[in-house]
Structure formats: C-alpha cells, structure tokens
Amino acid sequence: MSCVVLGVTAGIAAYKAVEVARQLVSKGITVKVIMTEKARHLVGPSTFRAVTGNPVAVSLFDDPGSPMKHISLAREADVVVVAPATANLLAKMAHGLADDLLSTTLLATRAPVVVAPAMNAAMYRHPATQENLRKLRERGIMVVGPEEGFLACGEEGEGRMSEPSRIVDAVLAFLRGGRQLEGKRVLVTAGGTREPFDPVRYVGNRSSGKMGFALAEVASRRGAEVHLVSAPTALEPPQGVDLIKVETAEQMREEVMRLAPEMDVVVMAAAVADYTPERFSVEKIKKEGQEELVIRLRRTPDILQELLERRRGGQIIVGFAAETGDLKEKALSKIRSKKVDLLVANDVTRPGCGFGSDHNQALLVFRDGRMRETDLMPKEDLAALIWDEIARMLGSADDSSS
Numbered sequence: 001m002s003c004v005v006l007g008v009t010a011g012i013a014a015y016k017a018v019e020v021a022r023q024l025v026s027k028g029i030t031v032k033v034i035m036t037e038k039a040r041h042l043v044g045p046s047t048f049r050a051v052t053g054n055p056v057a058v059s060l061f062d063d064p065g066s067p068m069k070h071i072s073l074a075r076e077a078d079v080v081v082v083a084p085a086t087a088n089l090l091a092k093m094a095h096g097l098a099d100d101l102l103s104t105t106l107l108a109t110r111a112p113v114v115v116a117p118a119m120n121a122a123m124y125r126h127p128a129t130q131e132n133l134r135k136l137r138e139r140g141i142m143v144v145g146p147e148e149g150f151l152a153c154g155e156e157g158e159g160r161m162s163e164p165s166r167i168v169d170a171v172l173a174f175l176r177g178g179r180q181l182e183g184k185r186v187l188v189t190a191g192g193t194r195e196p197f198d199p200v201r202y203v204g205n206r207s208s209g210k211m212g213f214a215l216a217e218v219a220s221r222r223g224a225e226v227h228l229v230s231a232p233t234a235l236e237p238p239q240g241v242d243l244i245k246v247e248t249a250e251q252m253r254e255e256v257m258r259l260a261p262e263m264d265v266v267v268m269a270a271a272v273a274d275y276t277p278e279r280f281s282v283e284k285i286k287k288e289g290q291e292e293l294v295i296r297l298r299r300t301p302d303i304l305q306e307l308l309e310r311r312r313g314g315q316i317i318v319g320f321a322a323e324t325g326d327l328k329e330k331a332l333s334k335i336r337s338k339k340v341d342l343l344v345a346n347d348v349t350r351p352g353c354g355f356g357s358d359h360n361q362a363l364l365v366f367r368d369g370r371m372r373e374t375d376l377m378p379k380e381d382l383a384a385l386i387w388d389e390i391a392r393m394l395g396s397a398d399d400s401s402s
C-alpha cells in the first residue's frame, strides 16, 4: 500500500488539507500527517487523526516510540505533499532549514515532493517567495498552483490554494509511475521547427509542443535525467528539465546528435520540418512589385534515420508519426522502414486531439508488430502510458544485459 506524508502548515487553507487527506484515504492510500506547531492554531490534529486513522505528528521530540520520527517518516513516504505550504515553509525548504519535524522530514526524504502554496497575493508576488519557488522547481519539486481568486484576507489575486482534487491528482501521478526511470538519461524533442526564408518569415507547422513537454515532465517526475530539445513553443518549461531551445530542423539535428550518444532513451516527439527553404534572404523580401513569391524547398536531414544508424547498444528509440487517414496502414509501413522500438502514431485530423489540443489518442506500434490503441486522454496521461511501455522495455533490456 502506498504511503503519503501530508505536511500541513499555518495557512488559512489548512482546513482544505482535511479534504486532501480524505481524498487520498478514499483511494486506499495510507496518509500520515505532520502539522507545524503553528498550524495547530488553525485546524485541530484530531480532525486529521479521525480522517486518516493515524496519529498526527507535530514535534521532533515528542514520540518515545519513534525517537527519530523525521527519518522514519521520510523513509516511509512514497510522496510527501505539503498543502497548504506557507511562504515561511517555502523559504525554509529553499534554504535547507530543518528546525521542526516537517522541514527536517522534507530535508531527509528521497521521495518526490509536491507543494501547494497558499498565501496573500502580496506575499506570493514578493521577490523572495518567487525566488524560493524558482529554486524549488529547479530541484524538481512539483509546485501545484496557487490559483487566482478571492483570498481569505479580503483581497483578490493569485495566492489561493489549488483545489484538493488537483493536489491529489499530482500526488497520484507520482504514485502511479513511482521512480521507475531513476538513473536513466532521456532525450525528448518537442515543438514544431521553423524554417526561415527571410529575417521575419518562416515555413512552420502547427505543433504546439504539448505532447513533448508532457513526456519530458512525466519522465522527470519518474526520476529520469531529462534533456528536452525544443523548437519554439508558448509553453512553460517543465520543472527539473534541461531545456535546449532550437529553431530549425538543422539545429535540432545538431543538438540531438550531440546528446544522443549518452542517452538510454530518445523520444522524438517534435514535428520536424521535412522541407526547408533553399535560400535565405538576409533582407526582408519586399512585396512591392511582386504578385507571386516562389520559394523552393529542399529536404531536411532525416534525424530519426541518422539516430537509428548511430544507435548505441540497448538504447531505446521512440518515433512519432502525425498522420491523416488510415493510421494502422501508415504506422505499419513507417515502422517497417524505420526500425524504432516504438512508434506513436496519431491522426491529427481527428476532432479533439492532435496539434494544439490538450488531449490525444494514439496507436502504439512496437517493433515486433504488436499494437495498442489508446483512448482519447489528456496528453499527460498518454505520456505516462508511453513511459510505462518504455520502462517495461528498459526492464527487459536490463534483464538481458545482466
């Protein structure tokens, strides 16, 4: 049975942590609550005790049965979630302070950590809090929220704790995948490349980068060292990921070839242009006096093919195919010509999925011809499912090499 340690700090949203605990318990998860001394002024430990069925820990020193409570809880936890997380707790975490049971447990744990900040808008916007949150994100800590809305202090703005169900979903996402990619180095490509023909114009495609970013985020959460080579997108970079920004197919090729030899897994989710303008005009091409503009295109390098030719032993390579029309036939013919371990094919014309959408439905085709058709689901869920498959392949590769 999974164990979640729920840290509760002295924010006005502490009462909502009871609902977080209740929802986790209803999923069959063991929940152990640590409250800060000050949180006890806002909500009573007995409430958490009743909801979780477990004693609530507050002090570093008050449990004769477990003299090193911070270590035992840190080890027991599959995930530690702090909801609400006060500005004070975030500052302590960012600086590695350990002056009470919760902060000491957070320093001692190797489990993934989720924090749900909640505070007055001015406290949230303060450069100190923003700097602390940036540091925590860089360390791979997952920050959920806060949201905008009416705050308990009477102001309106950013600072409201996310809804309990959103916090619980983040915890469940960690529990589902565990740290199955710990120690693995992965490269993910994302976004649609831009092929310029003058300083202001380019030939592009409609890829939003959402699928690649979701893949990078899930892999990072599951313990992998993630390098994300991304063509331009409007997305926030995922936490704890090494983001390398590129623009053209050629730049993407260079970065992929530089990084690939060190990687255990390469997932090519980017929409790389197949064609690029033959010429680049240093000056903006004038429209005056020209009824037509003819741009000749030439083929770009086939990055996936080059990767496959240089593949190192045991490396797993995953390709993506954005198709229109008969998916099965096109995917099978592509996997016959490109010997990837897994091809993720999707029909980009299907309503509700594909480019720009938050959802996707895919046909997974494996090297041995096996196929798996997924339901229409959020891109993050599809990313989790793809990593489950890759982890299985990595497991069998490890077994055969040992």
Ligand SMILES: Cc1cc2nc3c(=O)[nH]c(=O)nc-3n(C[C@H](O)[C@H](O)[C@H](O)COP(=O)(O)O)c2cc1C
Pocket: 008, 009, 010, 011, 012, 013, 036, 037, 038, 039, 085, 086, 087, 088, 089, 118, 119, 120, 123
């Ligand atoms: C009624 C009340 C509500 C508070 N709400 C918040 C809050 O939502 N977020 C926050 O960062 N601090 C809030 N504070 C201030 C914290 O309680 C204070 O910074 C405290 O030192 C945090 O302690 P802790 O992080 O050890 O729990 C509140 C204080 C009071 C009296």
